[in-house]
Amino acid sequence: MRIVVTGASGQLGSYVLDRLDGSGHEVIGWSRSTGGSRGRTPIEPVDLIDPDALAAALDRTNPDAILHLAAISRVDRVLADPALASTVNADASGTIADWASSNARRLVFTSTDLVFDGSRAWWREDDSPRPILGYGRSKQEGERRVLRHPSHLVARLSLLYGPSRCGRPTFLDAIIDALRRRESRSLFLDEFRTPLDYATAAEALARLVESPEIIGILHVGGVERVSRFEMLRRLAAHAGLPVNLLRGNRQDDAPGPEPRPSDVSLDTSRLEEWLPALDRPTLEGGLERCLR
Numbered sequence: 001m002r003i004v005v006t007g008a009s010g011q012l013g014s015y016v017l018d019r020l021d022g023s024g025h026e027v028i029g030w031s032r033s034t035g036g037s038r039g040r041t042p043i044e045p046v047d048l049i050d051p052d053a054l055a056a057a058l059d060r061t062n063p064d065a066i067l068h069l070a071a072i073s074r075v076d077r078v079l080a081d082p083a084l085a086s087t088v089n090a091d092a093s094g095t096i097a098d099w100a101s102s103n104a105r106r107l108v109f110t111s112t113d114l115v116f117d118g119s120r121a122w123w124r125e126d127d128s129p130r131p132i133l134g135y136g137r138s139k140q141e142g143e144r145r146v147l148r149h150p151s152h153l154v155a156r157l158s159l160l161y162g163p164s165r166c167g168r169p170t171f172l173d174a175i176i177d178a179l180r181r182r183e184s185r186s187l188f189l190d191e192f193r194t195p196l197d198y199a200t201a202a203e204a205l206a207r208l209v210e211s212p213e214i215i216g217i218l219h220v221g222g223v224e225r226v227s228r229f230e231m232l233r234r235l236a237a238h239a240g241l242p243v244n245l246l247r248g249n250r251q252d253d254a255p256g257p258e259p260r261p262s263d264v265s266l267d268t269s270r271l272e273e274w275l276p277a278l279d280r281p282t283l284e285g286g287l288e289r290c291l292r
C-alpha cells in the first residue's frame with residue numbers, strides 16, 4: 001500500500017515512521033514545514049491550512065491509505081489561536097476525510113481522550129463526548145467531519161508517553177531532565193489517564209491502517225489507570241531517578257486558564273476484541289519498548 005502519514009515530524013509521527021519503515025509499504029510523510037526524510041521515508045511539507053494545496057497534494061500522491069496524525073496538539077496553543085486549531089484539527093481533517101471517501105481509500109484519524117469531560121472513569125466509545133478544553137472541542141469537530149463517512153476510523157488515543165524521537169522534548173523528557181538536575185516537580189494527584197507508550201501506539205496504528213474492516217470509533221489506550229503523579233513516579237523510579245523530588249499536588253493548587261478534565265481513562269475492551277494480538281505493556285514495559 002502507499003500510505004501517507006500526516007504529522008510525520010511530530011512525537012507520534014516519528015514512532016509511526018520508524019514502525020512502518022521496512023514494512024513493505026510505500027510510506028510518504030507529510031509535515032507542515034520540515035522536509036527531508038526519516039530512515040528510508042521521505043517527508044514532504046504540506047501545509048494543512050491551505051485546502052487547495054492539500055487537495056492537490058492528495059491527488060498528486062494518490063495514497064491507498066492515510067494515517068492522519070497532524071494536529072495543533074498543545075492545549076495552550078489551541079487556547080492562544082482557536083481559529084488555527086479549528087482549521088488544522090477540524091477543517092483539514094474534513095478535507096482529507098472527503099477525499100478518502102470519494103476515492104474509496106482507508107483513513108485512520110487520531111483523536112484524543114480529551115474529548116471527554118472527565119466526570120468519571122473508563123469512557124467507552126459510545127459515551128457522548130463533551131470536551132471542556134478548546135483542544136478537545138477542535139478534535140471533536142475533526143471526529144464529526146471524519147465520521148460523516150462510515151468507512152473511516154477514529155482512533156481515540158489516550159495520553160502518550162516516551163522519549164522523543166523528533167527533537168522536541170516530550171513531557172517525560174522534561175521531567176527526567178529536571179530530576180537529573182535534582183530539581184523538584186509537582187504533578188497532579190487528581191488527573192487520571194490510561195497512558196500508552198508511543199511505540200505501542202504506533203504498533204496499533206500500523207495494524208489499524210492495514211485493517212479496513214475496523215471502522216467507526218476505537219479507544220486506543222493503555223492497560224493501567226493512573227494519576228499524572230503516579231505515572232511519572234513509576235517511570236522515574238524505573239529510570240533510577242530520585243523520585244522523592246516529585247511532589248503530588250492538586251489542580252486547585254495550580255489553576256491554569258483551562259482546568260483539565262479529572263478522569264479521561266479509556267475503556268479499551270473494544271481494542272482487545274478487535275486487535276486481540278496487540279500486546280500492551282505496563283507503564284515500565286512501555287518505556288522499555290520505546291527505548292528499543
Ligand SMILES: NC(=O)C1=CN([C@@H]2O[C@H](COP(=O)(O)OP(=O)(O)OC[C@H]3O[C@@H](n4cnc5c(N)ncnc54)[C@H](OP(=O)(O)O)[C@@H]3O)[C@@H](O)[C@H]2O)C=CC1
Nearest residue numbers: 007009010011012031032033047048069070071073157160
Ligand atoms: N501526544 C499525546 O499525548 C496525544 C496525542 N494525540 C493526537 O495524536 C496526534 C499526534 O500528536 P503528537 O505527535 O503528540 O503531536 P505533535 O505536536 O508532536 O506533532 C504535530 C504534527 O502535526 C504537524 N502539523 C501541525 N500543524 C500543521 C499544519 N498546519 N500543516 C501540516 N502539518 C501540521 C506538525 O508538523 P511540523 O512539525 O512541521 O509543525 C507535526 O508533524 C495528534 O492528532 C494528537 O491530537 C491524542 C492523544 C494524546
Ligand SMILES: Cc1cn([C@H]2C[C@H](O)[C@@H](COP(=O)(O)OP(=O)(O)O[C@H]3O[C@@H](C)C(=O)[C@@H](O)[C@H]3O)O2)c(=O)[nH]c1=O
Nearest residue numbers: 073075112113114158159160171186187188228249254
Ligand atoms: C502545572 C501542572 C501541570 N501538570 C500536568 C498537567 C498537564 O496536563 C500537564 C501538561 O503536560 P502535557 O502537555 O503532556 O499534558 P497534556 O496537555 O495533557 O497532553 C495532551 O496532549 C494532547 C496532544 C492530547 O491529546 C492529550 O491526550 C494529552 O496527552 O502537566 C501537573 O501534573 N502538575 C502541575 O502542577
